[in-house]
Amino acid sequence: MTDSTAFDWRSFLLGWSGEWADSLPDDETRGGGDEVARQARWLGFPAAPEGRIAAMEKRLGCQVPPSYREFLKVSDGWRHAGGFVSLLAGTEDAHWHNNASGLADMFEEHLREDAGPEERREADIWRRGLQLDVVSDITHVLLDPEDVDEDGEWAVYTWASWRAAPPERHAGFTAFMRDMHREFHSLQARPSDGKPVFANDTTRRLDAQVAEARLEALRGGWEQALEALDEAKGYSRPRAAGLGDQIRRLLGQTHTVYYDGLVTDPRYTPEMLPPLVAEHAAHSYRDDSTLKYQLRCADADLMSLAHATLDQVRNGTYRYTAAGPFGEAVERARELARWGDTDRAWRTLTDALPLWEPLGPDHLAPLGWVADPVLGPLLTPERGRELLSTPRGGQSGEAPSPTPDLDPDDLAWLAEPDRGNNRTSYRFVLIEGTEPKELPGRLTDADTDGDGDGDEKGDGTVLNEPMTFWDASARSRFDRTESSSYDDRPLMAVGRAGTGWSFAFDGAPAPFNRPRFVSPASTAGADTRAVVVWSGLRTPHGKPFFHLSVARDGAEQYAFTYADGEIQRSGDIPRALDPSRFFDGLEDSARAERPLLEAVAEEFGASLPRHAIMNGRLHTFTTRSWTRPPRDGETYAVLRMHSTATRPVARERARDDGPKSR
Structure with missing residues (x-):
């Protein structure tokens, strides 16, 4: 959704306030302002009248962006914008930052000589930005008056030193507040003793959306499914990340794909673990210290299996298997692929794909084959889209057009x-x-x-x-x-x-x-x-x-x-x-x-x-040598490699000027 004065701020803010109030334990001690907000089920403040907004703009010397202005007409400030901004500025507290934090100097110090506009903006924002954070956990929120879209909306930049990342850009104030609402949901979705079950209209809507996205993905509608899953993932809804990661992996998007909640489930481990381990092997350079992090919540048995699979992947001995007719097609495809007939191997897999059976309700497509040293190279982004567009797992839909063959019929x-x-x-x-x-x-x-x-x-x-x-x-x-x-x-x-x-x-x-x-x-x-x-x-x-x-x-x-x-x-x-x-x-x-x-x-x-x-x-x-043996009188060199337990590799050079050949 783009920033617009038509955005329904009152409904959005009321819904957020009610979700926040319901998430609080009844026996928790809160400060006066938060307790008043809980009882009123309102995180905001009274609306700012037009005169107060005009006075603020006169003080600042410019008009504020439309979305922030419309927000102020509903609430003159905001409590708990996400998890790390306790108080967001209204008309009285919004002010130019003017490098009060000294961060412009820090960012400029680390600029390269050939730094581009985006990198320079990260430094300049601290001199020209309009500061909105009033009370926060060392988190800065600035509106950028020089990063303006066609609707007059200013981009919002947020930064916290403990995040160890560049400033994050939000398209405008509406986008920023929606992102903070998602951040609130993500933090509340984490299980915690003593907290009420976090369930509300938003979570129920998103969970139903995830369930429908799973079916849509199996019907071949992966684009709509991924969009719905990514929205739910932003709110940390269960299943959304693990389902979406399966789609992303088949599209060739391997970065930060962890199959959360699935790879550690014994039902799905045979399919999810090999591609995760293979991606680790491709980028780990034999440093396996991060494997435990990638396998969040893995027990000792799963870690043992992960290391055994890692050895197979690195040695090229991992073999993907599957049950039923699709598994039989996998074996035929491997036999074709190992002798170079990759086009027929791919067609063998896709022809059998409608017969593929998922290992459980959260399994969207066969995945383990991408880690197979012979079958894995069959995958391209185009072929991944073809696979994802093919109805499978008992669902019906329109079959996609086959991707063109990769091998020309010539030399x-x-x-x-x-x-x-x-x-x-x-x-x-x-x-x-x-x-x-x-x-x-x-x-x-x-x-x-x-x-x-x-x-x-x-x-x-x-x-x-x-x-x-x-x-x-x-x-x-x-x-x-x-x-x-x-x-x-x-x-x-x-x-x-x-x-x-x-x-x-x-x-x-x-x-x-x-x-x-x-x-x-x-x-x-x-x-x-x-x-x-x-x-x-x-x-x-x-x-x-x-x-x-x-x-x-x-x-x-x-x-x-x-x-x-x-x-x-x-x-x-x-x-x-x-x-x-x-x-x-x-x-x-x-x-x-x-x-x-x-x-x-x-x-x-x-x-x-x-x-x-x-x-x-x-x-x-x-093969045998493609050159003839040396003739009488011709010289040549022989290089021999010697290795023993007591001395390093040595090299011996031989030269023969005599009539005999070697």
Whole structure:
């Protein structure tokens, strides 16, 4: 509600006064003014006549804002404006602050040189503001004559040092008083021995509003539901925060989402605890001291469960499960997502959502899956809105339009610049008629079992559990004990590349070394077809290059490499992929990248899942080297990492100038 002279001040103030009087224990000793107010059920004072208001304005040298003026016509001042202002000024006490508190100097001292208008207002308000607090708990209330809206309303700023926050802005005096009424309700809503049950027309209206908002949310009307829940939350009504937090989390709003009153309820803990813990893990940097605060009122058993779940989230081993048909869909979706098919995984979840059953009356939507390392990356704000708009939990309503798929059915997205308008090198292998879990057997020297379970295979090669490429790279560097300047053994993410193809993708390859490069296409393409692409056409450093090689049944069919402005080719290259069509006469070689990728996708009917590669969690493994062994007389370096209980990590550098190779 905006500030307006049409606001019904008398009804508002009378209702507030009655609620305040009813909240007081009968046996509590009160000061004379408060006792008179309780008996009269009126927190205000007699109305200020027009002459008194005019005299005040003459004294101040200006007209006061309309809402404050209309308030004074009903009550010339106010007791207990919220929990920390015992007396609010009427016509006699309102006065210019003129930095009486000295706070302008304090705020100016902490201003940065590049401080913006908002920060400067926080300092200047203490010199120009009209002070309304008369008696308070070190709480200042100032009307700002320079922060004025189109209706002539002055913004109200409140500040208390013990709140450790910047001054809080209220749009006008009406908004300030409504906020103070909410503050009064929030403080009274806290249980306390000896106090009467805090129930009145306002609480009953808001509690009924919460109950209806829950049903509206399950019907798919999350926007109306969230608005109603947020209003009730402002008055600290039970259930409102916990219900609203579920909606906010699915919209991607993770800050200060605690599922109050629900996460500690055993009925809802399986769904509410994992996302809360996952958010903590994402921002805690291994400092878990705040977890107890986030889990307010948690007992020892719940804290133990929280720490166990936290370990699972950090290790990437947490798995979300659900009951019934929706739970079965969750398992199917995870299987799709772990191989990169995130669009079908999402559709699998949403198709089953009408069959989802809440764990209790305050459960609005499935939530635990957002903490699952494989399923969580499926969520985007748009998809969250789609989920929330889908009728579920036994309620009926109109189904929303599906959100567009995130993965284009091509390879051309690789040519798009990143957020810094750069494009680093990348490389990938496409293998036809092969499941992703079988790729280590084709791209390593191991005798793998191909079961994809993360167990050790053959010579120690593993298909790692799904994780981000960044995390997989960090873990790979930590686990590596030896590397060679002649080795180029990339860590590659694997998944499905459209119908009939699987891929292995490296988004941060080593520099392209043309003389020593050996395409893995032939060995990868035993008894099938394999395609290798390595592009550095948009690298910020180094010369542009592009390589394509295609093999069938273990033999290379054709290949070309564009580097140093020249094209090397072999085999019978199809016209659609002829490099001269893309590079001849082209001054900017980077312009060839998109049409080249489009041609490769068209020729082989393959694509790469952008969302899974950029944002998802995929299995990874380390391939055999993409460079040939050193020849006689060639030098190279070996780096070995040694670690013992008595000495730190050491490095050993080897160099061989002799005829033998290593």
